[in-house]
Amino acid sequence: MVYKVVDFFCGAGGFSEGFHQAGFEIIKAFDIWDPAIKTHNKNHPSAVPIATKADVQEISLLKDEEFEEVVPDSEVIIGSPPCVAFSNSNKSGKADKTLGITLLKSYLRIVARKMFKKDSILKYWILENVTNIEKYIQEEYTMEELGLSGNDILTVKNEYAGVYKMQYYSVPSTRKRYICGEFPAPVPVVTDDRLVTLQNVINSLGSPHSRENQMINDINFNTEMPGNLVTDHHYIKEIAEFEWKKAERQKQDKGYMGRMSFPENMEKPARTIMATMSGSSRESFILPIENNRYRYPTIREVATVMSFPIDYRFYGESDSVKYKLVGNAVPPKFSYALAKAINDEIPLNNNLNFKKKTFKEDEFVNLNGKKYAIKIEKKKNKKAKFKYHIPYMKINTYRTELLNSFNGEQVEWTVEIHKSQGKNAEVFRELPLKMSFLSDKELTIINNFSDVMSKRIVSFENLQESYRKTSTEKLEKRLIGPDELLSEVKRLIISKFEHYKGDVNIDSIQKEVPYKIVISYYILETIIKKID
Structure with a gap:
């Protein structure tokens, strides 16, 4: 038996990808952003597109008959509501939470409708988000609190709910995420002395252009691929001096905040990949070139840091869109660990072997070979603050x-x-x-x-x-x-x-x-x- 999965707020498909690699069948996904929908569908092709553009709040409020037509039955529901409102990086965690809480409840409403309906087949559900969201999630919700009828109670924080550190699931990143729902505990696969470092990632991919005519290793899924077929890696986007100097100051002398490495510390797992590219901020991800010059990471580098397979493609018209697709995603290796825990509990005996991607010729924008001009500093506006x-x-x-x-x-x-x-x-x-x-x-x-x-x-x-x-x-x-x-x-x-x-x-x-x-x-x- 193969368990079916429905993915809400699917983004680029990182959550789905981990379950797919673990042998589960992704039957439906929802998101509101066109590049995310396209990326999900291209990497998970089927006769009928899996990902659909839709507002999850509207779906959660549909009448029963239409709701069941839109949301198919599945044994597993996964979801990662937009985390911007809850992130500590957004106004130091003081951003307006209204929309974030609305979307959170919308997701829980969908779970409850599927779980408590007659002849339900739903067995597991998972919510993933930034760590700060834990303060805004209740232990349980009555149907009245979710805007539903009935006397059922949705338990949200089971015994395994909590903050998980991605590096212990072989993700080359120190990203931390809060998980709750109904699921068995994922099993860590590495210890502190075996963590996958940023240097491991750089060594596996090689520097941009260096392995176009060689095989490139996928450090996450233990496979390899001809270098000329690895997308979004063979290019260099240099950071202007006025930008990286500002970033260096922000990282190493930011008022009351502690020092950060400049450039990135290669001997540890990478820092959390953000959704926004920047060469001049404290959060900037900066790699050295040579002779006091620095560059942005390639999209393939940040995707590998997030544990995407080396053949995964990101369908954006620009590097900034692709970067956002990666930065907003759930790391597939952590998702895989969650799926494997379910697989082992049943057990389902799924095929856990690596599943390669196949793509038809299409309008994919490959950044390989792209030339980027170094940004030119402009005069600040008249009322620039200092x-x-x-x-x-x-x-x-x-x-x-x-x-x-x-x-x-x-x-x-x-x-x-x-x-x-x-x-x-x-x-x-x-x-x-x-x-x-x-x-x-x-x-x-x-x-x-x-x-x-x-x-x-x-x-x-x-x-x-x-x-x-x-x-x-x-x-x-x-x-x-x-x-x-x-x-x-x-x-x-x-x-x-x-x-x-x-x-x-x-x-x-x-x-x-x-x-x-x-x-x-x-x-x-x-x-x-x-x-x-």
Whole structure:
């Protein structure tokens, strides 16, 4: 017997793929995004397209007869409702959850309708999502809570519900996901000393272009494929210097956040693949080329990190669409582990051998051979915001920040001392400081430095204008923008005030603040007052 599977919010088909590789039959899938539907159908071909464009909320509310026509009976239902609203990366986890909860309940409503109907064959169902969603899911739901009639109760958090770490299921990623529903526990297949690393992925695929005429190994499914047939890998998209430098700063000196590797740490499983490509953010996935040059990962690299088979194709018109298809997916190797647990519990005796893909000639956009121009830095808009601390100077969670704001068209620059983060965060501004611990010579140094800087900056407006200009233009004209100002203050601190260790008491806020933080605040405040 082969168990049938219906996949809701199917995306590119990662959840389906794991069950397919485990011998289950995917009979229906639903999503709202055209590239996802196309990708799912092309990788899981059948006489009648498996994936259909549909709104899951609308499906959940259909009348019984139409509902049964749209959603076929199956032994297994899987689903991964859109996770953007629940992700900690979206407004630090404070994004509006209304739509996310609506879609979550829609999925649970469908499960309940299939589970509690007469002669139901549904035996297992699984919900996958970001870890933060756990706080928004109840232990169980009454039919009334799901907008249904009857006295049944849907148990959502069984004994195996919880957060699972993908790397222990042979996924080359530290991605973590929350799983709940009705399912047997998936069995981890690797331990900490046997994890699949990013270096393993790079070694298996080879660098872009290097193995076009050789066989390429699929590290996830232990197979191989001629290099010229491996799609979306033989190209290089280089990251512009102004972008990767910004990413480096965000990763290694992001205010209250910890340091991240730059470029990526090859000796561990890869970080979570995001849905958005970026070369200039803390979340950017950056690989080295050579000679202080860096690139985006290829689509095949991120797909392999997510444990997709090497022959899986992503049907998007651009690399950014393909990247989103990969980043939003459920890793197939983890899905396979879930399916195998079901298979072993029955047991179904499914065919667990690797199942290759076959594709007809079609309109697939293969990125191989594509030439990407390096992005050119553009001037920032007139009201570009700035908020950053003195580079690489965080002491006991304290940092000195320079920031701008706008009163109509008028720009204003201010200085603040920040402490800690989250609920413990504190901000101090307009501090009446007594700098009696400084010598007359040191006060003269600060005064002379502030004179020089203020004459070069001239005004708030000029500081904003310098900020708007490109890195090249600022360098050629020796302009002082906010980044350059902070760097100059850092150099002054290192050269003249490095001997100040420990803290000084600030009476006005009743805090012990590191000397260097207080000195840097005083220097910036002095400059700001001179250009105001």
